[in-house]
Structures are given as structure tokens and as C-alpha cells.
Amino acid sequence: MIKLIQTPLFSILLTLVCYRLGEWVYAKSRRFPLCHPFIIALPPLTWGLMQAAIDFETYLAHTTAIHFWLGPATVALAWPLYRQLNTIGAHWHSIAAATLLGALIAMFTTVGVAALLNAPTEVLGSLAPKSITTPIAIEIVKHSGGYIALAAGAVAFTGIFGAVVAPPIMTLLGIHDPRVRGFTLGLVAHAIGTARAFEESEQAGAFASLALSLTGITTALLLPWLWPMIKPVLN
Numbered sequence: 001m002i003k004l005i006q007t008p009l010f011s012i013l014l015t016l017v018c019y020r021l022g023e024w025v026y027a028k029s030r031r032f033p034l035c036h037p038f039i040i041a042l043p044p045l046t047w048g049l050m051q052a053a054i055d056f057e058t059y060l061a062h063t064t065a066i067h068f069w070l071g072p073a074t075v076a077l078a079w080p081l082y083r084q085l086n087t088i089g090a091h092w093h094s095i096a097a098a099t100l101l102g103a104l105i106a107m108f109t110t111v112g113v114a115a116l117l118n119a120p121t122e123v124l125g126s127l128a129p130k131s132i133t134t135p136i137a138i139e140i141v142k143h144s145g146g147y148i149a150l151a152a153g154a155v156a157f158t159g160i161f162g163a164v165v166a167p168p169i170m171t172l173l174g175i176h177d178p179r180v181r182g183f184t185l186g187l188v189a190h191a192i193g194t195a196r197a198f199e200e201s202e203q204a205g206a207f208a209s210l211a212l213s214l215t216g217i218t219t220a221l222l223l224p225w226l227w228p229m230i231k232p233v234l235n
Contacts, residue, residue, distance in 0.1 A: 005052045011062035014052075018045040031199065033164040038156065038192060056149040070135060070191075077194070077209035084206040087179065095183070099211065102187045103218040106131035108230075110154075121231065126150035128223055130158045132216040133190045143224040144231075155190065162189025163196040178204035186211030 004010060021044065022037030029035035049059055060067075081088070088095065110127045119127075126146030129137040134155050141151040166188060170181050178201045185193035186208030194212050198205030 006054070008062035008065070010052065011049075011054065011059050012065060014045060014048045015063055015066060018042075018048070033167070036160060036164060036192075036196075038160050039164075042156070056152070060148070060152075067135060070133070077206075077213075080202050080206035081209055084203060084210075087203075088207075088210060091179075095210070095214070098183065099187070099214040099218055102211075103131075103215050103222065106188065106215070107219060107223060111230075122146050123150065124231075125227070127154050128227065129219055130154040131162075131188060131190060132219045133212065136216045136220055140220060140223055144227050156192075159189045159192030163192045166193065167196065167200075179207045182207035183211045187215050190215070 018041040019037055022040035025040045026032075026035050026037050054062070107128050110130060111124050114124055114127055122145055124146070125144030126141055127150075128144055128146070129140040129151060132140075132155070134152055137151050137155050138148055141148055163185065166185055167181070170184060175181060181200060182197040182204030185197040185204070189196070190212055194205060194208040197208035
């Protein structure tokens with residue numbers, strides 16, 4: 001039994017069971033934001049890994065099969081994007097400006113606050129890619145000298161927080177355009193925000209997918225180049 005717990009099969013099954021539990025609770029709550037599947041799934045998943053004495057690096061290696069399907073799932077987002085191609089083309093100036101500004105703000109606001117609190121350089125490097133998807137964030141952290149586990153946790157927290165908080169804030173501000181709502185969710189809350197956007201409409205999901213992709217690309221290009229220049233200033 002102990003040998004089985006230490007295999008990839010256990011980690012994958014535990015992940016799927018916890019997430020399925022989260023989906024069930026989310027549906028029963030009539031999609032109440034604080035009952036998002038990621039929020040519900042995280043505590044039992046963490047408890048199960050702790051009981052099995054599986055650290056994050058081992059869990060990451062065990063669930064490679066799940067990570068692999070993130071690629072095809074991302075590619076599948078091209079279809080709703082294609083359906084919105086005319087709208088996207090008509091607003092590409094605004095989209096490019098929002099992506100660049102949003103990516104820079106997402107990268108350096110949290111890092112700036114953490115630096116003011118005298119956080120170690122490794123922590124700062126872990127927080128910088130918090131607003132992009134986990135696979136890209138992990139690769140970027142290797143260049144910024146951060147901790148992979150902390151970066152993954154920051155990405156997950158950012159996605160959950162953004163998906164829960166952003167929609168009611170936009171509603172409160174009178175922002176109802178699905179293009180704006182979707183793009184905002186994809187930019188600030190990456191894949192989790194994109195999933196939340198698709199719950200609102202296909203158009204919102206398409207623009208969230210666009211923001212998810214563009215923000216990831218922009219961050220991956222800019223952060224490794226900017227980090228060596230910014231790092232001495234933060235120390």
C-alpha cells in the first residue's frame with residue numbers, strides 16, 4: 001500500500017478526485033464564487049499529499065500526464081478565438097496596449113510590495129510571473145532564481161483570487177461588455193480566469209483566451225530580459 005501511495009497513479013487519482021469534489025460543490029452552490037472548484041479542491045489535495053509525505057517537486061513529477069494536456073487544451077482555445085477574429089482585428093491597438101501595460105503591472109506590483117517588505121530575492125523572483133499559466137511561470141522562475149513551489153502557489157492563488165473578485169468588481173463598475181470582462185479575466189487570472197469567463201459567454205471566453213496567451217508570451221519575453229536590470233534595484 002505504501003509503495004502504491006508513492007507512485008504517480010496515486011497523485012493523479014488524488015488530483016482528479018479532489019477536483020471532481022470541487023466541481024460537485026461548485027454546482028451545488030449554484031456557482032457561488034467562493035465555492036470555485038480550485039478553492040474546494042485545494043485543502044483535501046494538500047492534506048492528502050501531506051499525509052502521503054509527497055513534496056511539491058515529487059507531486060509535480062507524478063502529475064506530468066495532467067500537465068501535458070494543458071497544451072492541447074490551450075490549443076483548443078484557438079477555435080473560439082477564430083470565431084472572434086474580426087472583432088479582435090478591429091481592436092488590435094487597444095488589445096496590444098492593454099496587454100503590455102497589464103503584463104508589466106502584473107509583474108511588478110506584487111514584486112514591488114514584497115521588496116518594500118524586505119522579501120528575499122528568491123521570493124521576489126517567484127512572485128514576478130504570478131499572473132501567467134503555471135507551465136510558463138515555472139520556466140521563467142528558472143531564469144529569475146525563484147522557488148518553483150512558491151511560484152506555482154502564487155500562480156494558483158492569483159488565478160483563484162482574480163476569478164472570484166474580478167467579476168463582481170467589474171459589475172460594480174458597470175463593465176458589462178463581454179469582450180472587456182473576458183480580456184480582464186484572462187489577463188489578471190490566467191487559465192482559471194479564462195474558465196470563469198467561458199461561464200459568462202463564449203465571447204468573453206475567447207477574449208480571455210487571447211489575454212491569457214498574449215500575457216504569457218509578453219511576460220516570457222520581457223521578464224528574463226528585464227529581471228537582471230531590476231534585480232539590483234530591489235535588493
